[in-house]
Amino acid sequence: MATRAIDTTTTVVRRKTLGETYIGEWLMTTDHKKIGIMYIVTGFFFFFVGGMEALLIRTQLAVPDGKVLTPQEYNAVFTMHGVTMIFLFVMPTLTGFGNYVVPLMIGARDMAFPRLNAFGYWLVLFGGTFIQSSFLFGQPPDGGWFQYAPLSEMSCGVHAAACTPGMNADFWVLGTLLLGVSSIAGSLNFVVTIFKLRAPGMSINRIPLFTWMTLVTAFLLLFALPSLTAAGGLLLLDRHLGTHFYQAAFHGDPLLWQHLFWSFGHPEVYILILPAFGMISEILPVFSRKPIFGYTFIAWSGVAIGFLSFTVWAHHMFAVGLPPIAQAFFATSTTLIAIPTAVKIFNWVATVFGGKLNLKVPMLFALGFVAMFLIGGLNGAALAVVPFDYQVTDTYFVISHIHYVLFGGTAFAIFGGMYYWFPKMTGKLFNERLGQLHFWLMLIGANLAFFPMHNLGLLGMPRRVYTYPAYLGWNELNLLSSIGAFTIGLSIMVFLFNLVVTLKNGQPAGDDPWDAYTLEWDTSSPPKKYNFLTLPIVRSRRPFYDKKYPEIADWKQVIH
Amino acid sequence: MRMPLFRKTKRWGIILSALLLSSLLLAACGENSPSILDTHGPIAANEAFVFYVILVIATIIFVGVESVLIFSIFRFRERPGVPNPRQVHGNLTIEVIWTAIPALVLFVVLFFTIQGLYQVSAQPVGKALNVRAIGHQWWWEFYYEDYNFTTADTLHAPVGTIVHVDLFSNNVIHSFWIPQLTGKTDVIPGHDNQKWFRADNTGEYLGICTEYCGTQHANMRFDVVIDNSDTFQTWVSTQQQAALTPAAGSLADQGAKLFAQSGCTACHGIVGVDVKGYYDPAKDCANFNPAPTDSERCKVGPNLTHFGSRDMIAGGVLMNNKDQCQPGHLENCNLAKWLADPQGVKPGNDMQIGPLTPTQINALVAYLESLK
Numbered sequence: 032m033a034t035r036a037i038d039t040t041t042t043v044v045r046r047k048t049l050g051e052t053y054i055g056e057w058l059m060t061t062d063h064k065k066i067g068i069m070y071i072v073t074g075f076f077f078f079f080v081g082g083m084e085a086l087l088i089r090t091q092l093a094v095p096d097g098k099v100l101t102p103q104e105y106n107a108v109f110t111m112h113g114v115t116m117i118f119l120f121v122m123p124t125l126t127g128f129g130n131y132v133v134p135l136m137i138g139a140r141d142m143a144f145p146r147l148n149a150f151g152y153w154l155v156l157f158g159g160t161f162i163q164s165s166f167l168f169g170q171p172p173d174g175g176w177f178q179y180a181p182l183s184e185m186s187c188g189v190h191a192a193a194c195t196p197g198m199n200a201d202f203w204v205l206g207t208l209l210l211g212v213s214s215i216a217g218s219l220n221f222v223v224t225i226f227k228l229r230a231p232g233m234s235i236n237r238i239p240l241f242t243w244m245t246l247v248t249a250f251l252l253l254f255a256l257p258s259l260t261a262a263g264g265l266l267l268l269d270r271h272l273g274t275h276f277y278q279a280a281f282h283g284d285p286l287l288w289q290h291l292f293w294s295f296g297h298p299e300v301y302i303l304i305l306p307a308f309g310m311i312s313e314i315l316p317v318f319s320r321k322p323i324f325g326y327t328f329i330a331w332s333g334v335a336i337g338f339l340s341f342t343v344w345a346h347h348m349f350a351v352g353l354p355p356i357a358q359a360f361f362a363t364s365t366t367l368i369a370i371p372t373a374v375k376i377f378n379w380v381a382t383v384f385g386g387k388l389n390l391k392v393p394m395l396f397a398l399g400f401v402a403m404f405l406i407g408g409l410n411g412a413a414l415a416v417v418p419f420d421y422q423v424t425d426t427y428f429v430i431s432h433i434h435y436v437l438f439g440g441t442a443f444a445i446f447g448g449m450y451y452w453f454p455k456m457t458g459k460l461f462n463e464r465l466g467q468l469h470f471w472l473m474l475i476g477a478n479l480a481f482f483p484m485h486n487l488g489l490l491g492m493p494r495r496v497y498t499y500p501a502y503l504g505w506n507e508l509n510l511l512s513s514i515g516a517f518t519i520g521l522s523i524m525v526f527l528f529n530l531v532v533t534l535k536n537g538q539p540a541g542d543d544p545w546d547a548y549t550l551e552w553d554t555s556s557p558p559k560k561y562n563f564l565t566l567p568i569v570r571s572r573r574p575f576y577d578k579k580y581p582e583i584a585d586w587k588q589v590i591h
Numbered sequence: 592m593r594m595p596l597f598r599k600t601k602r603w604g605i606i607l608s609a610l611l612l613s614s615l616l617l618a619a620c621g622e623n624s625p626s627i628l629d630t631h632g633p634i635a636a637n638e639a640f641v642f643y644v645i646l647v648i649a650t651i652i653f654v655g656v657e658s659v660l661i662f663s664i665f666r667f668r669e670r671p672g673v674p675n676p677r678q679v680h681g682n683l684t685i686e687v688i689w690t691a692i693p694a695l696v697l698f699v700v701l702f703f704t705i706q707g708l709y710q711v712s713a714q715p716v717g718k719a720l721n722v723r724a725i726g727h728q729w730w731w732e733f734y735y736e737d738y739n740f741t742t743a744d745t746l747h748a749p750v751g752t753i754v755h756v757d758l759f760s761n762n763v764i765h766s767f768w769i770p771q772l773t774g775k776t777d778v779i780p781g782h783d784n785q786k787w788f789r790a791d792n793t794g795e796y797l798g799i800c801t802e803y804c805g806t807q808h809a810n811m812r813f814d815v816v817i818d819n820s821d822t823f824q825t826w827v828s829t830q831q832q833a834a835l836t837p838a839a840g841s842l843a844d845q846g847a848k849l850f851a852q853s854g855c856t857a858c859h860g861i862v863g864v865d866v867k868g869y870y871d872p873a874k875d876c877a878n879f880n881p882a883p884t885d886s887e888r889c890k891v892g893p894n895l896t897h898f899g900s901r902d903m904i905a906g907g908v909l910m911n912n913k914d915q916c917q918p919g920h921l922e923n924c925n926l927a928k929w930l931a932d933p934q935g936v937k938p939g940n941d942m943q944i945g946p947l948t949p950t951q952i953n954a955l956v957a958y959l960e961s962l963k
Contacts, residue, residue: 102806102938175803181780182763182805194763194805279781285764286779319667325681328690350766350802351777352784355712359705366701373693374686380660381685386676388668398664405656409649416645416700418638418707421774422627425766425801489642491625491770493801496809500907503797504624589680 061145062560063130066152068456070127071449073156077119079523080163084112086520089480093513095501105497106173107199111166113176114203117303118210119159121441125306126151126217128448129245131456133221135551135558136239138230138567138574143223147216154213162206165199172203175495177296178266180277180288185270200270204263211256218249225249230550232569237591239549239572240323243330244309247337248302254341255298262291286351293344301340303437305333307444308375311397314447315379317547318394319386322585325378326572332371339368349420358417365415372408376401392466393545396447399474403439407432410485425495428488434481438519446473446526454544458556459537465529472522479515483508548573625770625797631817632790634711634773641707648696711774714787719753722746725872726758726765726778726800729807729940730893730906734871740830741869743893744903745814749823750793758784759873766802769815775801790817795902806939812907826900833863834896834962842918846958849951858892858942861962869894891941899963904929908937916956921949926956 049055057065087108091097100108134142142148165171174183174195181187183203187194225246229238238246266288268274275281277288308329316323323329342364349358379401388394410432414420423429446469454460492505499505543552550567551558553575571577571585585591630636667676721736724746734741736757748754758767758778768775773788790796800811818826837843850856851864860866866887876889904911909925916924930952933942947955 102809106806179764179803182803187762187780279779280761282781284781286782319676320669321676321678322680324679325686327681328686350775351779352782355709358708362704362708363701366697366704369697370690370694374690376656377689378681378686380656380663383663384659384667385679386663386667387673388664390664390668398660401660402657405653409653412697412700413642413645413649416641416704416707418704418711418774419641419645421711421776422635422638422642422770425775489627491627491797491799493768493799493808495803498809502623504622583678585678585680588678 059149061141061149063134063142063145063148064456064558066148067127067129067131069152070123070130070155073152073159074120074122074124074127077115077123077159081112081115081120082520082523084108084115086516088112089513089516091497092499092509094510095499095506097498100497102497103173106495107166107171109495110172110175110203111163114162114172114206115159116437117176117299118207119155119162121303121437121445122210122214123155123159124445125248125303125441126155126214128310128445128452129221129241129248129306130217132452132551133242133245134224134228135554135562136242136549137225137228137233138550138563138569139224139228140562142220143228144220148220151213151216151220154209154216158206158209158213161209162202165202165206168198168202170197170199170202172199172206174200174203177292178203178288179292180266180269180285181279183266183270183288184278195270200266204267207259208263211260214252215256218252221245221249222253230567230569233574236327237569237572237574239309240312240326240329240333241306241309244305244312244333247333248305251298251302251305251337251340255295255302257295258291259295259299262288262295265291286348289348289351290344293347294341296347297344298337298340300436301336303441305336307400307441308333310444310448310451311379311400313549314393314397314451315382317545318389318391318397319383320389321382321386322548322573323378324381325374326591329375329378332374335371336368339364339371343368346415346420349417350424362415362417366412369408369412369415376405376408389545391450391545392461392463392470393447393451395467395470396443396450399470400440400443400447403435403443403474403477406482407435407437407440410435423488425493426488427484427492427494430494431481431484431488434477434484438481439477443473443477446470451545452551453533454540455551455554455556455558457534457537458540459533460540460544461533461537462529465525465532469522469525469529472518472525476515476518476520476522479518480512481515483511483515487512543575546579548576550574553578625799627770627774629771631792631794631796632772632788634788635771637707637711638774641703644703645700648700714755715753717753719755719787720748721755721757722748723757723759723871723873724767724778726760726762726767726804726811727893728762728805729800729811729937731767731798731800731811731813732872732893733813734869734873735827735830736871738827738831739869739871740827741872741894742830742897742901743895744906745816745901746798747816747818747823747826748790749820750790750817752820753787753789755787756785757873758782758786759877761872761876763804764802765800765804765811767798768801769796769798771796772815777802790815793817793819800906807906807908807937810906810908810937812903814901814903814907816902829900829963830897834861836863837958837961842954842957843961844958846954846956846961849954850958853951854944858890860887860890860894860896862894862896866890866894895959895962897962899960905933905937905940905942913960916960918953918957921953921956924956926959927952930955 050059091099091105178200182194183200184194185196225242265276269276275283277283277285312323312329343361345361346365414432450461450466487505487508490504540556542556567574571591573585577584577586628639630639723734723736725732730743732741732743733746758776760778760780765778766775767778772790776784776786794817796815798813798815837847856865862868870888902911904925909929912925916926921927929936930947
């Protein structure tokens with residue numbers, strides 16, 4: 032074979048174009064894997080911001096008559112804690128995992144609209160920066176993450192000048208509008224990708240449950256965001272163009288805000304949890320060495336929850352004076368939505384039961400999720416009992432509920448997903464011991480932080496208070512809760528340390544460290560830019576398992 | 592991480608879960624806490640009853656599911672030599688069972704829910720005391736519709752009598768809550784929400800604003816004093832009177848003069864001093880562009896005609912410890928602290944006054960506490 036002589040005379044050396052530099056590659060990428068990582072990194076950054084805000088809150092509330100924050104500061108901090116955690120941590124991180132994993136799971140090369148995908152990410156970064164920049168103006172949103180009117184209006188009447196004359200509410204509305212556009216772009220992308228780009232053989236009936244849940248979430252976003260857009264748009268008009276949608280003095284109605292907001296807000300909480308359900312449904316089977324129990328039931332429960340989530344919104348409004356018949360309707364719909372959720376929990380437990388449990392860190396987080404989410408589901412069902420809700424709505428009991436489902440639920444799932452898929456994304460395995468330390472500290476911390484809040488609510492402590500007096504019997508429970516919060520903070524430090532240590536010289540993961548079942552593991556770690564060299568073969572719900580264990584492949588045992 | 596094999600893991604699961612849940616019952620024991628389980632009236636009792644129903648059901652489900660989970664973790668963990676498990680994909684029968692049974696349980700709970708919500712909403716027939724509760728930023732005003740007088744921070748009612756509350760706000764949304772007597776109802780501008788409650792024991796209870804209403808939402812409590820009917824009638828008669836005039840030349844008289852001349856009357860009304868009588872805020876302060884004559888009726892701050900009879904100052908941010916307010920010995924007097932620096936005590940509230948000298952404070956305290 033003739034060797035080719037290198038032509039040394041006519042080589043042209045030129046500068047790299049922007050897209051060929053390391054930074055430029057990331058700035059201009061439309062590759063779903065890079066975009067997914069950027070979403071996740073951004074999401075975790077905002078997790079720390081929101082976490083700092085949480086620690087500020089708990090420091091202020093650790094003792095009665097706290098003097099750490101002024102009331103104005105506290106009100107901004109609790110507002111931004113909610114806004115940051117919901118819009119800038121959970122949603123982007125779940126979108127990031129979806130972005131990274133879903134195309135791989137369905138055997139596709141990329142998302143359907145790669146440039147729209149990139150657009151969605153950059154909007155999150157800019158929207159998040161925009162809303163956080165409000166601190167630099169000294170006018171962060173301070174009306175609660177739900178910004179009830181008329182407190183969010185410019186002024187509330189002659190005897191109530193203390194409404195929101197500053198830009199605080201405007202930052203909130205414009206920020207959420209920007210982020211909403213990003214979510215809509217992402218959702219459109221997911222819907223088209225999942226419907227149109229599946230590998231041959233992967234019917235909808237065979238897509239992994241994480242993909243299922245991402246699909247339902249995408250539809251929820253598309254149908255729920257218009258309510259938020261309308262609510263925010265009307266508020267902007269009230270604040271700046273002299274309309275009176277929410278102002279009773281001019282025959283407007285403050286309750287209009289609440290109906291519009293919660294029409295978004297309730298589907299929103301399912302948006303925050305369904306992808307987490309999907310992650311758990313991926314991790315539990317792999318680490319139990321058996322398939323997910325009741326795939327069809329879990330998938331269709333997700334769809335049922337999606338539909339029902341649009342019928343329950345006024346359970347956030349039981350105390351506003353709705354007619355009893357309306358309250359009875361919403362109590363019924365809320366009770367109904369508990370059923371598919373319960374079915375999922377039973378299916379997860381049945382997946383674990385009878386398995387061969389590999390108690391690595393992703394599995395610990397998945398099991399922790401089930402345990403914690405059960406508590407959140409039970410106290411949520413309690414809140415559906417209207418007469419009880421009259422007593423505990425707007426108290427710490429509700430804060431306990433939301434944190435059990437959002438922290439004990441979604442955050443645990445996100446960390447589970449992180450430990451599970453990080454080896455695929457980077458080719459390195461997290462340190463197992465540090466991961467376990469992280470898990471146990473976080474589990475103990477979360478229960479210490481949030482369980483006492485049940486009691487605090489029953490003992491009469493309202494929400495959104497910057498301090499409380501020493502003689503109402505709330506002191507010890509608050510201190511306990513603050514200790515729990517700092518324990519969580521400690522666990523996150525452990526995670527960060529693990530991250531740094533692993534990125535520097537972590538153990539190589541290989542392509543399939545967990546002996547997993549779905550297609551994303553049938554690639555190198557990290558996957559090549561094109562994902563799959565040849566179209567994967569899909570004959571069941573566990574195509575990679577089938578490939579590795581052809582004698583006991585699923586398609587030989589059952590027909591799906 | 593190898594874990595030793597726990598025997599009777601299910602028992603551990605039950606013990607731990609039961610311990611955790613039983614802490615909820617401690618909720619009844621918070622010292623001085625306005626606990627929803629420390630009920631003193633039929634509505635709160637009704638609402639506490641449904642809590643106990645929920646608690647029992649939730650405990651059973653919690654213990655059941657968590658035990659199976661914890662049991663599975665120990666029983667089925669990977670050990671050397673354990674074969675691969677059966678690849679079970681599902682079981683239709685069991686799915687139907689565990690869909691139907693929770694549905695059944697939940698519908699039983701729903702029955703209690705709907706029954707309970709109708710029970711507490713319907714005001715029983717019978718004589719009622721009618722009070723209008725007005726939410727301000729950040730204090731509560733109470734206008735007694737039957738007797739035409741106003742008080743602030745304090746709601747008195749006779750034991751065993753239905754209290755009908757009309758809720759009014761001309762600013763933002765608040766929420767009216769007395770945990771030991773009744774669940775909450777929001778006070779929404781433009782809406783005429785109403786509620787009723789009844790106290791079956793005399794005593795003092797705490798009322799709390801429970802809807803985020805701005806900077807000082809945390810300090811918007813009110814005092815609920817349930818008297819027997821004679822004490823209540825006496826209280827009513829006193830409250831209906833104009834303010835007591837202090838003896839000429841006394842320290843309290845100096846305070847009265849200060850009150851009238853130092854600008855206090857810009858925000859506070861005292862019947863017989865700067866206002867002629869009481870008024871119904873819902874009628875007179877509902878609009879947002881009051882005519883000039885309304886300025887007498889819609890003062891920013893609370894009516895102080897009988898301030899000396901109240902136990903709370905400024906939405907409960909301080910208690911009115913009158914016995915600590917002897918003239919010349921005001922170190923621990925909360926009213927003095929309030930007058931010295933209202934912004935320091937309750938940052939962001941509407942009372943912004945220039946500094947008062949200790950002499951002035953001494954006189955004002957004597958005057959205000961004399962307004963029984």
